[in-house]
Amino acid sequence: MKALEIRAKGANAKEVAAATVFHAAYVTQLVTKHRKYGLEAISGNRYDGNHRNMSAEEAAILAPFKAWAEAGELVESSEIAKAYQSAVDHPISTGRIYFVLHRLGWRKVMPRSKRPKKASEEEIAASKKLTPQSKI
Incomplete structure (x- = not known):
């Protein structure tokens, strides 16, 4: 609405773009839609989509x-x-x-029974008994 108001006061599309957050080409499109179809064409939500499936439920x-x-x-x-x-x-x-x-924020999580490359219990116990050798 602000862009249309500034444009109606005599400013060109570049001046309207500088005063608003819109690009000059979009300002021109807004003015054209307003002239052809009226205020209803530029106000409200015009997004279409698949309305056969539920979203609220x-x-x-x-x-x-x-x-x-x-x-x-x-x-x-x-x-x-x-x-x-x-x-x-x-x-x-x-x-x-x-x-x-x-x-809705769900993600795929699959539990894994065990790590595939895990060492056996004997190897783990043996590695805990090893002491690091000091460098000479």
Whole structure:
């Protein structure tokens, strides 16, 4: 609105850009949109997206799984996918499930039973008994 006000007072696009945070080309686009379509064209959120899938209820769908994870149990993405698909009533790709989990701050953590290259218990005990040799 400030950019349109300054432009209406007679300033050119470069002067408006210097007075605001916008680039001169964007100021020109704003003025053009305002002239063609009015104030509605430049105000409000005009972002479109996939509105078939839920966004507000995703946390509610994941709530039982979060409780399981906090209790130390393993949560599989296939179980989450089944719950999500039953909530939206249409098939969901696994990529969408991973995108939702990433957006909500979940990450993939897999427990490992033991380190693959760990030394045996005898080797560990033997190395503790060794004393470093002094240099002569």
